[in-house]
Amino acid sequence: MDLRSILRTALREHDGDETEYISRIETELEGDISPFSPGSSSLSLVRFDCMLQDVGYPMEVYSEGSDDWSDLKERWVGWAVEIPGSSRSSSTNTLPESLHSKFPLENHGDYLGALLKVYDEGPSREPAALVRVVGVVSSAPMPALEDVMVPCIHVLRSGPVPKPLSSPCSRQELLDYFTASFSPPDSLAAEYLLLSLISSPSARPTGLPPLGTLSLNFIGGSLKPLLNQLTRTVTLSLSLPNLHSSSFQPHSPDSTSLNSGRLQLPSGTVVLVDEDAMGQGGKLETKAVKNLQALSDCMKSQMLGYEYPYMDNLKMKCELRFIVTSQGKSMLPLDVHLPVGSMTQPSTPPPQGSDALLAQLGSSEHAAKLEIPEDVAKEIQESFVTSRKAGGNANDAEATLTRRMRIARLIALSNDDAKLSESVWARAVEMDTQARERMSGRRDVPAE
Known part of the structure; x- marks a missing residue:
């Protein structure tokens, strides 16, 4: 799925001028992208270095905007969490108690997590895989917990988490x-x-x-x-x-x-x-x-x-x-x-x-x-x-x-x-x- 179609799909959940928004995101993709955080605002462009925790949800059906039910498409969804054991940024909010058990460390609800929505082949979909995703922030009901709203990232691109860039010591x-x-x-x-x-x-x-x-x-x-x-x-x-x-x-x-x-x-x-x-x-x-x-x-x-x-x-x-x-x-x-x-x-x-x-x-x-x-x-x-x-x-x-x-x-x-x-x-x-x-x-x- 092309980038503009993903952005249109994400924008349908919010108000905003489509042409201006797509132009802004395309420009931001060429520069430094801010890391995902508890303070990331809706429709902002972020990168998230994460571990895939739950990859077993059913494919999600969605519409790109057409009222024709024959045009419905599918996207993959999975729950991703901050990388366990890595240095943590400060967190000012917590996830619902029903999600505390979806992180391997004893940090309860103060971990950083997001529902990924992937429109193409995307990253590895094995549990515990490390991926870097770049996408736009939204919110969505948690699969199997429809009354629980969680942060969501519409993924524009993904790949492995980069290795250290510094020269090795001896x-x-x-x-x-x-x-x-x-x-x-x-x-x-x-x-x-x-x-x-x-x-x-x-x-x-x-x-x-x-x-x-x-x-x-x-x-x-x-x-x-x-x-x-x-x-x-x-x-x-x-x-x-x-x-x-x-x-x-x-x-x-x-x-x-x-x-x-x-x-x-x-x-x-x-x-x-x-x-x-x-x-x-x-x-x-x-x-x-x-x-x-x-x-x-x-x-x-x-x-x-x-x-x-x-x-x-x-x-x-x-x-x-x-x-x-x-x-x-x-x-x-x-x-x-x-x-x-x-x-x-x-x-x-x-x-x-x-x-x-x-x-x-x-x-x-x-x-x-x-x-x-x-x-x-x-x-x-x-x-x-x-x-x-x-x-x-x-x-x-x-x-x-x-x-x-x-x-x-x-x-x-x-x-x-x-x-x-x-x-x-x-x-x-x-x-x-x-x-x-x-x-x-x-x-x-x-x-x-």
Whole structure:
């Protein structure tokens, strides 16, 4: 549908001179477009970087202006919310209480949300997809809640959310910053943190865990002050009240609308799990057990369940980065457990270009560059055979190899050439050995 037809359709809901309005919007599209906010006025042109939360509404029938019922057309509608974990603008108003459950964070009604009306193929229509839409503001009844009026955007164009424009800092600059953030300074923890922040499922072998991920358990430290400055981060508390009152998986109570779950988050989000919030424990009722199972499954498979009536075991792919903080070894299924020192609020901002570096190294385009030379692959295989011959548990040897391969792949990808060389493999073995030695050195934490 052409731009002018969309503008005419939006203008039909308001008063105004059609020719003047279309001319003004066409001019504004050539300049800087204001971000969507609670104060955006009707028919103003806005851009909205958002996450698609509910994409299951029926197509909406509308008329471009003709009284001929045979000319009726359809448009796609979906509920979009501000990107969870991103820096938030101040909000002066709230959405109706009936919409509080459609945002994954515990912000209740003060999040920014809008009903998108899309007239062409438009953006990705998968739940939790990130999109930038440009369109004009209006209001409309919420599907399935006809008495609830919500902000609406008639979408003129859409596409992916732009990546950071700044030049990337160097790998060493970011590692030095991470190292100094621990007390005492900790270069091993810094390197593990970098690897986790660029990890992402690059392949999903049938029946096996995805390749390319690395989940961490930092024992003794809190990362929230550091991560909030660097990347899109969401904190997930495992307190007993949260486990019993929240839903970690998205769920539809009646098939007409989808309530968000704590884990309905866009690709690349860092989920900082606070296991210490569980305290000394207590009785876990059915809902709490279900939430912990959903979290464990998501960590292992990078798949998230969506609960709909009359539909069992619906799961969708996700790409989340999990870091668990605890005072003892986590009960969750994580790749690496590492005791660390305390952390304080960083006294200096991250190096300029840190976000650009993490975006570049964590991109699917960079992951596709990974190269494993034949001689290195042979060396890795021989070291595995040697460890098996040396005795010990065969399952332990296989688990060690799998973990070290995860680490090695990400060390390679943390460099521009993305090559898994002999030195990269040696460093992976060294990092894995040092982490296990730290675990062995803690009397209160059993070694892996």
